[in-house]
Amino acid sequence: MSDLRFDACLTEVLRHEGGYVDHPADPGGATNMGITRETLARWRGISPWWNLPKTAVQALDRSEAAQIYRAGYWDLCRAGEMPAGVDLAVFDYAVNSGPGRAVRTLQHVLGVPIDGIVGPETLAAASKADAAGTIGELCDRRLGFLKLLSTFPVFGRGWTSRVRAVRTAALAAAPTSHHPNPGEMTMDILSGYKTYIVAGFMLLAGLAQMLGVDLPALDSGAAGSLVLEALAILFLRKGLKGAIEKA
Numbered sequence: 001m002s003d004l005r006f007d008a009c010l011t012e013v014l015r016h017e018g019g020y021v022d023h024p025a026d027p028g029g030a031t032n033m034g035i036t037r038e039t040l041a042r043w044r045g046i047s048p049w050w051n052l053p054k055t056a057v058q059a060l061d062r063s064e065a066a067q068i069y070r071a072g073y074w075d076l077c078r079a080g081e082m083p084a085g086v087d088l089a090v091f092d093y094a095v096n097s098g099p100g101r102a103v104r105t106l107q108h109v110l111g112v113p114i115d116g117i118v119g120p121e122t123l124a125a126a127s128k129a130d131a132a133g134t135i136g137e138l139c140d141r142r143l144g145f146l147k148l149l150s151t152f153p154v155f156g157r158g159w160t161s162r163v164r165a166v167r168t169a170a171l172a173a174a175p176t177s178h179h180p181n182p183g184e185m186t187m188d189i190l191s192g193y194k195t196y197i198v199a200g201f202m203l204l205a206g207l208a209q210m211l212g213v214d215l216p217a218l219d220s221g222a223a224g225s226l227v228l229e230a231l232a233i234l235f236l237r238k239g240l241k242g243a244i245e246k247a
Contacts, residue, residue, distance in 0.1 A: 006074055009088045010066055012169050013095050016162045020058045030054040033065045034095055043068050069095065077103055078118040083131045085174030089138050092166045096159075097145065105145070109137045131174035139167040 017034030030037040037057045041049035043064075073094045074080060079087040086106075093102035100116040107114045110125040126134065146152060146159045 005084060005087055006070060006080060008173075009074070009079070009091050010069055012088060012166065013069065013092050014062070014065075016092070016165065017095070022054065030057045032057045032060045033062065035060055035065050035068055039068065039072070043072075073099055078123065081118075081123050082126050083134075083175060085131050085170040085172070086126055086134050086138075088173060089135045089166060089170040092162075093138065093142050096162070097142070101145070102142075105141050106134075106138060109134055109141065132171055135167060135170045135174060139163050139170075 014033055017031075020030070020032040022030045032040075035057070037052055037054060038049040040057055040060060041047070041052035044052065046052045074091055076099045077090050077094050079091045079094075082090060090102050090106055093105065103118055103122070104114050104116045106118075106126070107116075107122055110122065110129055112121050112125045143160065143163045146163070147156065152159070
């Protein structure tokens with residue numbers, strides 16, 4: 001599943017990155033499929049990075065680009081271990097603004113310690129959180145950061161469009177929240193400990209009146225009914241719990 005999700009997410013990323021560009025206002029310089037000249041040189045072990053000619057960036061193929069994206073962004077962020085949709089939102093953010101910033105923003109959204117490293121606590125929180133909510137807040141914070149950059153007047157329109165598109169694609173892939181039907185809600189309520197307390201009070205009240213203790217709120221025929229109803233609730237609760245555990 002991780003490979004399928006990586007391929008799907010990479011396709012979305014590359015759709016926004018495009019081909020070879022060398023915009024003078026872009027601090028990344030010569031870039032192809034989102035891979036900068038410096039990143040490609042580091043990947044190929046060339047130092048200093050400017051010894052790598054721009055023609056090498058221009059000739060970069062998708063296969064090598066995919067390897068760079070997987071090792072330097074997808075695996076580094078452990079996106080393959082995140083819920084569908086959240087993986088894309090984090091991955092694309094990491095590609096656009098760096099893995100460290102993407103992970104720290106995710107951790108802020110999830111309310112876990114912010115250290116820029118995806119560990120068990122971050123993954124557990126991402127798994128338990130509502131995926132759609134995580135995606136929405138992550139994208140909002142990402143766009144807020146981009147608007148503060150000095151280059152936003154130049155690239156802001158494209159960045160805004162990209163974040164919007166990634167949000168839409170991520171939400172489409174995210175698992176839908178489960179809303180229990182009335183039957184499930186009833187079983188959940190009856191499986192709670194509060195059932196024992198209510199039934200216990202009913203049973204005590206019924207037995208008290210049967211022993212001659214005057215309870216003004218109850219009529220003479222209520223004692224037996226209370227006892228029977230309390231026992232019925234307890235047996236019903238026990239039966240439902242057993243059915244739930246066997247399901």
